[in-house]
Amino acid sequence: MLNLLKKFAKRYRLFLITAVVVGFVSLINVEVGKQTLNISVFQLKQMLLIVPPIFVLLGLLDVWIPRETMVKYMGEGSGLKGILLSFIIAAAAAGPLYGAFPVAAVFMKKGIKFTNLLIFIGTWSTMKIPTLLFEASSLGVKFTLTRFILNIPGIILIAFALAKLIPKNEVEEIYQNAEKLEL
């Protein structure tokens, strides 16, 4: 029992700290505290609505797509094909950026090339098609299109810059860590 509690406290350490901070803020300003809770609960509901299909799809991907297939299409030597696929899969995705991380972990397990992984994350963060439509309706087509066109070279540039900045052995460590994450 005590062990279980310890494990829980360790896993949820950050959450407990944030909860204490929010509690403290609530003591100073009750309104802010109330609103924080309201917004958090609302966001949690939104997340629970959006996220399930992503995880189901990543589970299926993990089980059905063999590593060799993934390496062939998105691994080392996949070239332009790999870059394009990384763009397309991420652009077609839905959900917040933190939804991309578990998918990225499966991709790493399956041997995706590091730059393709970075392109995938970059695209997911800022070029998702559902979000783009929403952006265009709020901020205009010109605004959205300008950002879209800039983002393509921008994401590729950032991907290659990061691949240069992070030494090979550290990239390997990141991949090994992804293997260890429970999936």
Added chain:
Amino acid sequence: MDTYIFYGIAMVFLTISFRKDKGKTRIALKKAWKSFENLLPQLFSVLLIVGLMLSVMNADVISKIIGGDSGLVGVAIAAVVGAITLIPPYVAFPTAAMLLQNGAGYMQIGTFVSALMMVGIATMPVEIKYFGKKMTILRNVCAFIFSFFVGFIIKLVVG
């Protein structure tokens, strides 16, 4: 709306998978649940941080600090605000549009939107868990710098 499309796609693949191999499908669902459960501790923290931020930083507060005459300082503030806040798109874009109407400049808003989407200080605990500290920090720094460039070009093209 697009949420339902994803439910549809997931259902279709799940059905095909189930027909082909029940055991594998069961493993897939188990993995889906595991990776979701794995994300929960960080996610709960992020949701609370976001809730706190949004309750302090509403559209009024933001428009006060990144108004049209705020210049380069305003752009810098827009980038920082965008980087630390995590606002879902259905709130972010209407807010940005409203800020423009209230007199915020295109350079500020372009930088703000770009940083908002690409840089995630609030989600860093999750990102670090998957990619480690170094890559997380480097990725966010690169995206942060890139956001200024986006704002600058947006101003040239749209403003």
